[in-house]
Amino acid sequence: MSIQEERSSRMKSQDLIAGPWHAAIFRVRYQETDQMGVVYHSNYLNWFEIGRTEMLRELGFTYAGLESQGVLLPVLSAELNYKRSARYDDLVVVYTRMTAFTPLRITYDYEIRRAAEEDSKISVPESGFCEAPGGELLVTGSTAHAWVSREMRPVRLDRTLPDAYNAIWSALEQKGGAL
Amino acid sequence: MSIQEERSSRMKSQDLIAGPWHAAIFRVRYQETDQMGVVYHSNYLNWFEIGRTEMLRELGFTYAGLESQGVLLPVLSAELNYKRSARYDDLVVVYTRMTAFTPLRITYDYEIRRAAEEDSKISVPESGFCEAPGGELLVTGSTAHAWVSREMRPVRLDRTLPDAYNAIWSALEQKGGAL
Amino acid sequence: MSIQEERSSRMKSQDLIAGPWHAAIFRVRYQETDQMGVVYHSNYLNWFEIGRTEMLRELGFTYAGLESQGVLLPVLSAELNYKRSARYDDLVVVYTRMTAFTPLRITYDYEIRRAAEEDSKISVPESGFCEAPGGELLVTGSTAHAWVSREMRPVRLDRTLPDAYNAIWSALEQKGGAL
């Protein structure tokens, strides 16, 4: 059985994966605060998207590139749980991992955490895949997405962009996700 | 048994309510679109807040007024289900109803629908309580909130602002919610 | 000399107009505030666009309609002067008037003012053309725009969409702008 067939058979029985966590780090913007003195709650959804974008880049792809090839990935549903508030100028980390990657859809889990500032000069630490999320937990959440064409019709990624589909699988396996 | 006692006893056994639907109507802003040509998905959370704000106003209160009395209502959790996309300049309606109103918290359900334009001159129709949501369904969702002090500590609304608490109950009963 | 020729000759010598003021009224959103407790300063640019959109609608057109016919109107420059701050739930009015309308470009002036609330129940007053701006002055500004194609190349509106071009002129004249 070829690798391709193995993957294919595994995917028939089990599409769920627990991919590795990816960290994307940035500063909270003044514009993102509200008059409660904390980050307005809808901004975390924007941050989830930063997490997805940077994780895909780390896998060797860009979401912009997929879109230019005619494949979009709109949000089907989203869930957010707010535990603590991010504040202006906080160094926050969006941890992102795939919880499903199939020819038809992707689901993601997120954790947004406040990073400790060891040094006030650190303005933009590095991002990348990591063992486990660290920092003070602020918000958790998840989103579900479907692959669609520019006309918003469902497409199978393995048929529309088979190279991208296989390469994302390989990259995920290499990064050590529990597939 | 006084009305107060009745309410109090009912609330002990059953805090859940299905309040009446409230409609708030507005136009989609250009700034709210993204390069997919539709409204960016985090904006619906902003719109849910418009729904809450206008519903409370219709009940005779303003959220700004409660806040100036020291009671805030941050979001604990949120859920969104995206069915269809709103587009620039669409006339959209946020339908909002309370699904719980207790001394400690409030939960809301939402439906965002596209209103038909009978006349291109209609720029801002009226909003208010209504029998049932109408228009093309775009997004459904819910949010949960807790009453807190400015220091973000939980407060009981019935003790901190008893007049507001009772008046909101009365207004809800009058509007015909199935309490 | 026909009306068309008159207009054309006047435009050759003098493209500048001082169109009538148009009012668009809405509530400040919680999301638009920042931790200073006032509206974050970039939101006024979003509000200017609401002013342009609603003014064009009142003239019998929609910007969405022009765009679907392939004519876009991107911003070339913008200027804002902040005098006082809008706050959450304020009833604000964007006053908009054209200061130039030519086959190649449009410029606008804006005044953002706080409307007095005679009645807390007033959530969305009517908008439309008016004699002169009223209310507490918050922000003034201006923007300049060019008509372009979808490929972002300059177009002459009088050649690309002559009906729209003439109709906007007629509507402006009818509304009593000092052309």
Place this chain on the structure above:
Amino acid sequence: MSIQEERSSRMKSQDLIAGPWHAAIFRVRYQETDQMGVVYHSNYLNWFEIGRTEMLRELGFTYAGLESQGVLLPVLSAELNYKRSARYDDLVVVYTRMTAFTPLRITYDYEIRRAAEEDSKISVPESGFCEAPGGELLVTGSTAHAWVSREMRPVRLDRTLPDAYNAIWSALEQKGGAL
């Protein structure tokens, strides 16, 4: 004449400075695009603020720190000139420099430029002071600000926070701005 007196005398005669350019680099977010397929024009004002924030941090201060000491720096006016559009996932640089720093106010110039991507893996290059702006010019602009108290009354920074005032001057001098 002490350094303090020298500085003071120079400031009496000449408050204008041309500080060194500071670069802050980041990726364009999907949420920042609009249906024209480019960044919505009000976002550049948000980016100017990122420029100011990161430049102050590089000088050894944080705007968050100044605010917590009771000194705010609201925007009095802003000007933007749009030359080219930023797009989703572009690597953009906000170049910021002070053009005035006085006890009463600060003014800034900005250039927003698109950075070349030598390597698609570069997600967040370093920022800091630099000789001259580089990259494709997209937007230029300026903002003016006044030091105020939490009650929005003008304050003199040299009296309210003399240490901060002098330290910012020293840092600017050290960074080689043509003071």
